[in-house]
Amino acid sequence: MLGFPQIWQYPRHFLVPKQERCQKLGLGKFNDSNIERSSRNLGKNKGVEEVMSRNILRLICGLGLTLSSLCFATAQSDSLSDTQDQQTKSSTQAQEQDQAPQKPTDPSGFDGDYAFQILKAICDLGPRVSASEPMLKQQQMIREHFEGLGATVINQDFLAAHPLDNKRQVQLRNMIVRFHPENKRRLLLGCHYDTRPFPDRDQHNPQGLFLGANDGASGVGFFFELGKHLVDLKGKYGIDLIFFDGEEFVWRTGIDPMFLGSTHFATEYAKNRWNGKYAYGIVVDMIADKELELYFEGNSVQYAPKLAQSIWGVAKELGVKEFIPEQRHHIRDDHLPLNSIARIPTVDIIDFDYPNVNVGNIYWHTEKDLPENCSAESLEKVGRVLLEWLRQMQNMK
Numbered sequence: 001m002l003g004f005p006q007i008w009q010y011p012r013h014f015l016v017p018k019q020e021r022c023q024k025l026g027l028g029k030f031n032d033s034n035i036e037r038s039s040r041n042l043g044k045n046k047g048v049e050e051v052m053s054r055n056i057l058r059l060i061c062g063l064g065l066t067l068s069s070l071c072f073a074t075a076q077s078d079s080l081s082d083t084q085d086q087q088t089k090s091s092t093q094a095q096e097q098d099q100a101p102q103k104p105t106d107p108s109g110f111d112g113d114y115a116f117q118i119l120k121a122i123c124d125l126g127p128r129v130s131a132s133e134p135m136l137k138q139q140q141m142i143r144e145h146f147e148g149l150g151a152t153v154i155n156q157d158f159l160a161a162h163p164l165d166n167k168r169q170v171q172l173r174n175m176i177v178r179f180h181p182e183n184k185r186r187l188l189l190g191c192h193y194d195t196r197p198f199p200d201r202d203q204h205n206p207q208g209l210f211l212g213a214n215d216g217a218s219g220v221g222f223f224f225e226l227g228k229h230l231v232d233l234k235g236k237y238g239i240d241l242i243f244f245d246g247e248e249f250v251w252r253t254g255i256d257p258m259f260l261g262s263t264h265f266a267t268e269y270a271k272n273r274w275n276g277k278y279a280y281g282i283v284v285d286m287i288a289d290k291e292l293e294l295y296f297e298g299n300s301v302q303y304a305p306k307l308a309q310s311i312w313g314v315a316k317e318l319g320v321k322e323f324i325p326e327q328r329h330h331i332r333d334d335h336l337p338l339n340s341i342a343r344i345p346t347v348d349i350i351d352f353d354y355p356n357v358n359v360g361n362i363y364w365h366t367e368k369d370l371p372e373n374c375s376a377e378s379l380e381k382v383g384r385v386l387l388e389w390l391r392q393m394q395n396m397k
């Protein structure tokens with residue numbers, strides 16, 4: 001992932017004057033008919049609308065809606081249902097007193113410890129730069145795990161010129177893991193699984209070792225655990241987990257193109273909707289930060305405002321306060337091609353304050369992006385929210 005809170009820019013082909021984007025609800029280079037089509041797609045999906053409307057109403061009624069920018073409305077959270085939370089906590093505590101003092105189990109069943117163990121195992125492979133040996137090992141791990149669960153795993157291979165040698169073609173690979181592939185109505189959850197070649201923002205060693213525990217391995221560990229729940233999570237939608245390659249095959253900062261895998265996927269999808277039709281997409285990136293703080297991401301809110309409010313609304317229902325319904329950053333990430341090329345309304349769930357908002361994003365793209373700065377609890381919180389969101393989506397008529 002790459003993003004600059006203050007001086008962010010779209011890639012050149014996304015570049016549209018900001019005011020214009022705002023007027024068009026953030027739909028970058030779309031023309032009016034595309035905007036209408038996008039809006040219709042949202043409107044068609046009645047079940048999603050119900051989830052979203054319910055959560056939006058909750059946010060509006062319970063909290064009040066305020067404009068956080070000229071572009072869109074962001075629900076402002078003030079007081080969560082503290083009384084209810086306290087009651088729930090009290091009864092939970094009473095039950096727990098009868099038991100041995102163990103770490104409480106996540107009621108959703110999402111095992112953050114397992115996701116974190118996978119994160120560490122992925123880091124143990126070494127840096128997973130596109131087309132490198134550790135990347136090939138990671139691909140093998142992904143195939144074995146998800147085929148073992150009974151999912152269908154598809155490699156989407158493509159060639160890209162190596163940034164340092166245009167004559168050299170490198171093979172990159174998106175991996176598409178499909179649950180219930182017979183269902184034509186689908187949801188997409190994506191993460192990148194490559195790592196940046198160098199920790200180029202590291203003040204001491206910018207050519208050093210970049211492990212990408214949070215920026216790379218967190219999504220993989222998360223999906224390994226999430227996949228275990230998707231086999232039995234049947235309903236309105238089939239679900240695809242997509243591992244995008246080449247998100248940051250960046251050898252020269254600010255020069256080399258990003259989002260190679262998601263751009264390839266989005267382009268192929270736009271040509272031929274071979275996977276059925278994706279109603280919505282969610283990209284997760286940097287979700288294992290030990291001090292989890294998940295704000296609305298600006299481009300997501302511009303492209304897919306109802307989806308963003310729906311997910312953060314579920315977090316509010318569950319009392320997961322790390323999902324903060326305020327906008328904080330504009331991030332360039334894999335959700336941009338999914339929104340603008342594939343036209344799948346897609347939200348980026350990302351913690352761009354690594355380790356926290358007080359000191360800033362100082363671990364990002366540095367040698368500090370290590371498992372010790374990530375946690376199982378953070379992965380579990382995101383898992384709890386997304387599993388519940390998926391359950392609600394699956395149960396919609």
Ligand SMILES: [Zn+2]
Nearest residue numbers: 001002215248
């Ligand atoms: Zn990154």
